[in-house]
Amino acid sequence: MSKPRTLNTSAPRKSGVPPGYVADPSKGPMLRYEASLPKLPVPPLSSTAAKYLETVEPHVTKEQFAKTQAAVHKFLNSEQAKVLQERLQARAAQPGVASWLADWWNETAYMGYRDPVVVYVSYFYVHVDDKTRPSQAKRAAQLLKVVLPFRALVESEQLEPEKVRGAPLAMKSYEWLFHSCRYPTKPSDTAKKFDPATHNHVVFVRKNKFYKVALADKSGRELSAAELEAQIEKVIELAGNEKAVPVGALTSENRDIWTDARAALLAASPANAATLEEIESAILVIALDDTKPVTREETSWQCWVGDGRNRFFDKHQFIVFENGKSGFLGEHSCMDGTPTLRLNEFMLASLAAGKPDLGPARTAETGKDLEPPKELTFALDDKTKRYIADAEKHFDALVGQHDMEVLHYEGYGKEYIKAHKASPDAWAQMVKQLAFHKMFNRPGVCYESAQTRKYQLGRTEVIRSASKESKAWAEAMLDPAQTDEQRAALFRKAISRHLQYAAWAADGQGVDRHLFGLKKCLKEGEPVPEIYTDEAFSKTSHWELSTSQLSSPFLDGWGYGEGTFAFVHWSRVGNRFDAASQWSLMVMASRTRLATTTSAGPSPA
Numbered sequence: 381m382s383k384p385r386t387l388n389t390s391a392p393r394k395s396g397v398p399p400g401y402v403a404d405p406s407k408g409p410m411l412r413y414e415a416s417l418p419k420l421p422v423p424p425l426s427s428t429a430a431k432y433l434e435t436v437e438p439h440v441t442k443e444q445f446a447k448t449q450a451a452v453h454k455f456l457n458s459e460q461a462k463v464l465q466e467r468l469q470a471r472a473a474q475p476g477v478a479s480w481l482a483d484w485w486n487e488t489a490y491m492g493y494r495d496p497v498v499v500y501v502s503y504f505y506v507h508v509d510d511k512t513r514p515s516q517a518k519r520a521a522q523l524l525k526v527v528l529p530f531r532a533l534v535e536s537e538q539l540e541p542e543k544v545r546g547a548p549l550a551m552k553s554y555e556w557l558f559h560s561c562r563y564p565t566k567p568s569d570t571a572k573k574f575d576p577a578t579h580n581h582v583v584f585v586r587k588n589k590f591y592k593v594a595l596a597d598k599s600g601r602e603l604s605a606a607e608l609e610a611q612i613e614k615v616i617e618l619a620g621n622e623k624a625v626p627v628g629a630l631t632s633e634n635r636d637i638w639t640d641a642r643a644a645l646l647a648a649s650p651a652n653a654a655t656l657e658e659i660e661s662a663i664l665v666i667a668l669d670d671t672k673p674v675t676r677e678e679t680s681w682q683c684w685v686g687d688g689r690n691r692f693f694d695k696h697q698f699i700v701f702e703n704g705k706s707g708f709l710g711e712h713s714c715m716d717g718t719p720t721l722r723l724n725e726f727m728l729a730s731l732a733a734g735k736p737d738l739g740p741a742r743t744a745e746t747g748k749d750l751e752p753p754k755e756l757t758f759a760l761d762d763k764t765k766r767y768i769a770d771a772e773k774h775f776d777a778l779v780g781q782h783d784m785e786v787l788h789y790e791g792y793g794k795e796y797i798k799a800h801k802a803s804p805d806a807w808a809q810m811v812k813q814l815a816f817h818k819m820f821n822r823p824g825v826c827y828e829s830a831q832t833r834k835y836q837l838g839r840t841e842v843i844r845s846a847s848k849e850s851k852a853w854a855e856a857m858l859d860p861a862q863t864d865e866q867r868a869a870l871f872r873k874a875i876s877r878h879l880q881y882a883a884w885a886a887d888g889q890g891v892d893r894h895l896f897g898l899k900k901c902l903k904e905g906e907p908v909p910e911i912y913t914d915e916a917f918s919k920t921s922h923w924e925l926s927t928s929q930l931s932s933p934f935l936d937g938w939g940y941g942e943g944t945f946a947f948v949h950w951s952r953v954g955n956r957f958d959a960a961s962q963w964s965l966m967v968m969a970s971r972t973r974l975a976t977t978t979s980a981g982p983s984p985a
Contacts, residue, residue: 398547408537413548420479420835420888422469428894429456431884435844435891436916438823438851448916455911464909467901478836481893484900485839490713492568494635498693499778503717503940504683505708505724506676508933510731513704517616520666520700521609524582526727526736528595528602531558531663535576542722542833549833556714557723561660562694564638571714574661583662583756584612586619587670588626588689590756592658597750604739610747616668618753626689627758629771637774641767649759658756665697672703676786680937683707684784688775696720716839717940718831721930728934786937794931805929806878809845810853810871812925817854827923830885841890843882844920845927849874892921 402416429452437445455461472480493501510519533539534554541548559574584591593611596602603611630641645652659665667690673679683699691697697709710720730736740746760768797804809828816824826845832838853870856862884890899912911917926941 396546397543401548408539410534410537410539410541410551410554413541414550414552414836417548417550417834417836417838419472420481420832420838422465422472422480422897423889423894425456425461425465427889428891431889432891432895435847435881436920438846438848439825439920440916444916448914451910451914455909458909460906460909461898464898464901468897471901479838481897482837482839484897485893486713487568488896491570496632496634496693496775496778497562497712498632498685498688498691498775499782500941501712502684502693503710503712504680504938505710505721505935506679506683506937507706507708507724507728508936509705516668516700516702516704517609517612518605519704519706520584520612520668520698521605522731522736522738523698523700523706523727524595524608524666525603525605525738526730527663527723529736530723530726531576534558542718544834547834549831550836550838552837553715553839554719557696557719558663559661560695560714562711562713563660564635564642564694566636566639569635569713572660576663579661579663581658581662582664582666583659583692584615584666584668584753585628585690585692586615586668587622588624588628589619590628590655590659590692591615591618591753592662592756593753594751595663603750604746606739606742606746607750609742611750611753612668614747615753618755619668623689625758625760625765625768626772627760627768628692629689629768629775631691631693632688632775633767633771634774637767637771641764641771644763644767645758645760648761648764652758655756655758659692660695662695665692665695667691667697667699669699669701671701673701673705674703676788676937677784679705679707680786680939681784683709684939685775685779685782688779689772712940716829716831717928717930717938718833721932721935725932725934732934784939802875803879804931805882806875808929809878809927810850810874812927813846813850814854814857816925817851817858823851823854824925825920825923826925826927828882828927828929830882830890832886832888834886835888838888841885841888842892843878843885844891845878845881845925847874847877847881849877 397413400416400418401413403412404415405412407414433445433449433452436448440448468480471477490501495501514522530539534557539551539554541551543549555573556571559576559579561572561574563570563572580595581592582595584593593608593615594603627645630638630645633641642656645656667686669682669686669690671682673682679701682701686699691709693709694711696711698706699709700706708720708724710717758764794804797807805828809826812826813823816822816826823846828843828845829840830843832841849870853867853874856867856870881890895911899908902908928940930938
């Protein structure tokens with residue numbers, strides 16, 4: 381890794397933290413409070429049971445609810461429930477166990493999940509356009525150049541921790557941001573982090589061909605943006621017009637198939653292992669696509685799935701198009717969306733403000749003395765070519781079953797909602813519930829992600845967005861006999877209940893992770909409690925709407941898997957950004973499951 385420069389962090393320096401947090405002097409600022417963060421709590425059984433019943437009731441008939449109540453009460457009063465709770469509490473109290481949930485959840489939701497990561501797991505951001513309309517090479521070079529100081533902050537642990545109301549959040553997952561890769565293995569994937577000091581390079585993929593570019597010259601000096609631009613132009617020139625056999629398509633496969641295909645690829649030639657490691661150890665991958673998307677839908681689609689070939693889905697990737705548009709595709713297994721959002725905002729804010737040191741301007745001599753980009757080639761036999769051809773067919777078939785729609789609403793935005801003393805997130809959730817009622821005449825079983833990073837190794841908990849209150853409001857909206865005053869009162873109640881659900885989830889007092897943990901405590905041969913076999917359990921944990929929300933002046937949209945996402949759009953007014961005027965809902969759904977808009981995987985924070 382090149383020599384670090386004097387850097388500013390991307391978060392304000394505030395030394396004051398609430399009582400109970402102790403700085404570890406052996407760690408840098410990023411991880412200084414990690415060991416003193418509280419551990420994820422194990423909620424009381426009675427509390428989880430009550431919340432579970434409350435969130436089940438809107439989705440079932442009175443008869444079904446009576447059965448569920450009986451199953452829950454039977455479980456609560458059983459010796460088995462007491463034993464499972466004690467096992468979970470014992471696990472949480474074990475010395476050296478930072479989180480009773482983390483290993484189980486990472487395995488079940490990510491590493492052990494065998495469907496393809498693309499569509500089901502990966503998430504994307506669309507960057508706001510650069511108004512200067514840079515070339516593809518210039519845009520990629522500038523993005524990469526401003527990634528480097530953020531990498532230096534992360535790898536040196538100098539990045540300031542994020543905080544909520546003064547309390548630091550878990551930052552451990554940032555270690556997986558750069559120079560890391562997910563690996564296909566059976567029965568569960570693994571991940572590896574490489575040393576940036578000995579792998580100081582980036583990999584570009586163009587026309588399905590991979591190219592390695594060093595990020596520093598032979599003396600260790602970090603390349604300027606102009607030098608990176610010159611190198612990227614060489615990559616584009618070297619790639620030519622002919623597309624290669626798309627080895628990257630293998631990363632779009634079912635994880636078990638990709639495991640077998642990777643073994644075949646390694647067996648085809650000893651050189652293939654070194655080629656793969658060059659890709660896997662890079663700071664990240666930058667896809668230089670040969671497309672020119674124009675609309676939000678087109679750009680979002682290309683960032684989400686692209687053509688499935690000019691990609692390497694096991695790593696974080698930037699995608700830069702021929703018209704200078706760009707975006708980001710996140711590999712989800714080791715980290716959620718908030719760290720990568722911070723990275724993208726750091727980069728885009730720096731460029732928008734003209735703050736980054738991009739280095740000397742380009743001249744006719746720029747880049748001439750640099751080591752040229754190195755093409756990373758694979759030796760392919762017939763077996764690996766068949767795997768690749770199958771991967772292309774599987775990808776095309778899977779993606780062909782999906783649609784994406786963006787509702788861009790300009791009637792009002794975040795500030796208008798806040799002026800009415802309402803939460804924009806809760807408001808957006810009510811809009812989705814009303815839409816679902818209009819389509820199916822019932823509430824939608826809805827997952828909204830809440831981050832639990834106030835706890836060690838915290839990731840997410842479920843906000844069960846549908847409530848008795850949201851159901852009553854949606855029904856009133858569709859009932860012509862109801863007055864606007866009655867509807868407004870019901871809306872306030874629905875908003876309030878949603879905020880309570882969200883607060884519980886953020887505090888680790890939700891329903892789903894606790895029930896998941898209790899079930900994981902069952903030993904082989906022990907009976908499964910009736911609460912898990914009851915019809916209501918499967919019905920209310922099979923997500924018909926997988927949702928999340930974020931707001932950033934530097935993104936023009938984002939999405940994940942099969943889901944529905946609220947996004948507040950911002951417009952620049954002088955030196956400030958205004959979020960008062962517009963917002964969007966992005967819907968990505970499988971045509972084969974459009975009747976239930978089912979989400980198949982975990983949702984990012």
